[in-house]
Amino acid sequence: MTKSMKLFVYGSFCEGMVHYNRLEKFVKTKEPAKIKGKAYQLEVGYPVFLNEGEDWIEGQILTLEANEVLFQLLDEFHGFSPLKLERSLFWKIETTALMDNEQVERVMVYALNPAKLPKKAHLIVNGNWREALGQKPNFLHQLTEKQVNYIKKLGASSGRDIVPIDLDLYRELMKMELIVDKGRRLALTKLGKEVFKYLP
Template identity: 30%
Template sequence: MCNYLFVYGTLLEGEGNHGLLHHARPIAKQAKTKGKLYDTKQGYPMLDIDSEHVVYGEVYEVTDQLMWKALDELEGYIHEGHKDNEYDKVVQTVETDQGEFEAVVYVARDRSLLQEFIPGGNWRVWKEDLLEGMLYFAYGSCMDNDRFIKHGVDQHFQDCLGRAVFKGYTLRYNHVIHDGGRADMVEEGGVVEGKLYRVPPEAITYLYGREGVDNNGYRPAIISVEHEGKMVDHVLTFFVLNKEKEVAPPDHYSTEIIRGATGVLSEEYVQKLIEQVHALKNSDVVNN
């Protein structure tokens, strides 16, 4: 039996039914699999099998048979092929930053529950009331004010709460465009520091455009970060959608990052950023 489970709704960390996975081993917090995500309008989503779309979620290792039984009860799964199943169980490929896994996925059987398609395939982002504004974690060029000023949106980024830390991730420049790499966070251990902002809806609209959400650049995600020694939930950030081999960023981009980080992030981390860029540039020279 497959011991990996892909979750995408109320079983996600921080959601109402996550307690059922208390003794499960987390494998990946940034994961995706094929499917279309729908809101049931009953407080939870459903994944419909589909090869053209993706759904984002988390992967856990579940070895306790009693836990599987509790999960089946939650999902209204009686046994394979039962006419009264609310969900069916399938095994399909799940992609993570650590590689691919074959994982159990609970998918829609009662299709009458598929009420509204969720663009982007992310339940936590869909649930957030972005029209009310929210907290935002910037870790790349959006730590710097210059482009905010140039674009006439700096007034939306005045409420900076200071330094925040996102553990379990490493900064990589693996969003590659014509002049070099752009920043991303990869789930491979480590720590990413950034600025935590409280932003209005206008800032979120701007960020979606700047990050190329509708053009396969970055995808929005809701994370938890550490700020002033406490965990802060429901924080918006952005991950690279299609990760490539890391290359050095262009000078103007790395300048924005270093300038924005200086004086807010730790001196040790800023120095690490500088050294990382230098190492990538040297590597690019050697490889070329």
């Protein structure tokens, strides 16, 4: 059964960004808009939104039409569980967005659970995440194709899989703090998992 939702997106889910193509075929309309809150820049470069504060956070309202599976996948991607709110990475909340034509629209947005804000995240002054991203480009642009491919393999593997690596690549990824050596196998660090999540 098809369902419709107005979702306010920012950062990696905006048109032209890394995750937009995952939603594109379900987008019926898109409008520039902004909501009030705070934005923080993650180590990987992309922003997260907190539903507190008075900064204007720019983004887009996407009217999505899809079956329930897409909306469940979005919840899963954002680590949202309505049954375990306190443990959820993001909360899916209803709020108001101001469109460019000054019209107010009720929308859903994924707001970071404040208890889950990473220590290395930096407050984006005035909420202008596009400017912050321009000043500190996302971490993904620093990675070579070989590094990206390895992170994808390691991220897609189960916890018991051994993913072979050459010594130079091992040193590069260890220096970047993207992998950790668990003795018999390698695993992604917290930053490595974040990078994996934002890979196209």
